[in-house]
Amino acid sequence: MRENIKTYNLCLLGFGNVNRTLLRLLASRDKELRERYGIGWQITGVASRRLGWIAEPGGLDVSELDGLFGAGNLARGKSGRLKDVRDWLQAAKADVLFEATPLNVESGQPAIEHLRAALEYGAHAITANKGPVVFAYEELSSLAGAKGKRFLFESTVMDGVPIFSLFRDSLPTVHLRGFRGILNSTTNVIISGMEEGLSFDQALQKAQELGVAETDATHDIDGWDAAVKVSALVTVLMGAHLRPGEVQREGIRNLSGEIVRSACSQGKRYKLVCRARRVDQRIEASVGPELLPVNDPLAQVAGTSSIVYFESDIFPGLVITEHNPGLEATAYGMLADFVRAVSR
Template identity: 60%
Template sequence: ACNADVLFENTPVSYDDGQPAIEHISTALSTGMHAITANKGPVVHAYRELTKLAHAHKRKFFFESAVMDGAPVFSLWRETLPAAELQSFRGILNSTTNLILTLMEQGKTFEDAVAYTQSIGIAETDPSGDIEGWDAAIKVSALVTVLMGINLKPSGVERKGIESLLSEDIQSASAEGKRWKLVCKAERTDSGIETSVRPELLDPSDPLYNVMGTSSAVTFHSDTLGPLTITESDPGPHTTAYGLLADYINAVR
């Protein structure tokens, strides 16, 4: 038997099915623990099932650090925007690719920029999940699933990564006062939802233009409020850890 009060589940994400994190969290909730995670997989692939299980056992399933490292994205809507309906959002949600593009603008090659992100620990040995847009896509899926109430898997997000951007593209844009960014979008439509992750060429008037390095930002549009933007500047492991701590405090108080 385990006498723990909480499970902090932070195994590597599975884009395909969310396992084994879903099983870990399900077991924890079923045995009377709160479940706190920074893993996007369970949020995307089992949000409703795990939320119902948590409710049945009078426990909490929280995941603030799954998107934007612990900035109050999910809790903002859960705690402070009751009855508001999210219509759309647009943002930069992958810090690794944003740093790569920033470094390329400063003159580094794509390969050197990727190597640097690996050396400081924000990119995996195989960085394809970031570079090909999968990490951004699963974050879009998590926001749509939780905040918009529409089940969406990463494979359902129109996706193009930054792997096809050349140094010449970055420098040419810079010479014109513009910047390439990997932009995430979702918008309600009459037929459901339209979502995308793809590079966009931004001019200085765009609110995402000055989101540099490992920073991220997202702008929400709801049926009741005008644009509401959250920006996180240069997050690190400590900000992810804070999100986990904040979730635990909110779970037990």
């Protein structure tokens, strides 16, 4: 048992599936965090647009949070409602903010303001939201540096697979030339369903029943989610300013079960492929359905699995893949960022 354990006040902004899974993961890893890393933790604040706000700098009872969530009102706790994020962070005496609010593909707000508020207050800012990475990466990174804190976002692309930390920590001076991959699980599940004999609408319904697709899956089907992920990778790993609207984008609405199965009968498969490549001084990026030979590594990725194939000046082919991840993978990315942030 380590004697020098430091306890951190953690605040959860957004109390949906990701942050609730993170809470369970923290609890299951509590002993290891303390004994191996000297990290203690307590939840001192939870905030949700739908459920209200609660803050208790002395620590909240996790079982009480479960009850408040079930009752549909966090504000039934001791602290009541707070006016804004800054007031809430101060009331909770936050050391770390875990931000997991919905994506805004047009501006990244209000998540950017949430993270900015946390850093200005003096807390580490960790997010699973791609918007702030795409629209405010340099600003938030600079602010974090000025405050001696971390702005981390491992869970934004490929769940919690360590893509950003791999390049940041393990591949110094490696220059990325480009990448291609499959980064949207919803469209991949739909295409897989059509290969198995379903129509487009039936495959979409199946994806929704599995909890992979939202009730409104427009952002996935039309390629917006994939375009935002391409923008995030280009922005961070290639050092270029690329907005989602600058990514050449086509979704999968024009694919039908007949088209997909016809391709399979010819030894080929359709996939929604993400691409980016540095050409002279500019970045060419696209998202769209491509007909791939069945022996292409991307064609082998089915269901909710993902893959990205990086090309760099040192490594001509570096492949990262994950097989059918769950919410635990996304939550783990945030937990890993927490350990990185407080272990500097």
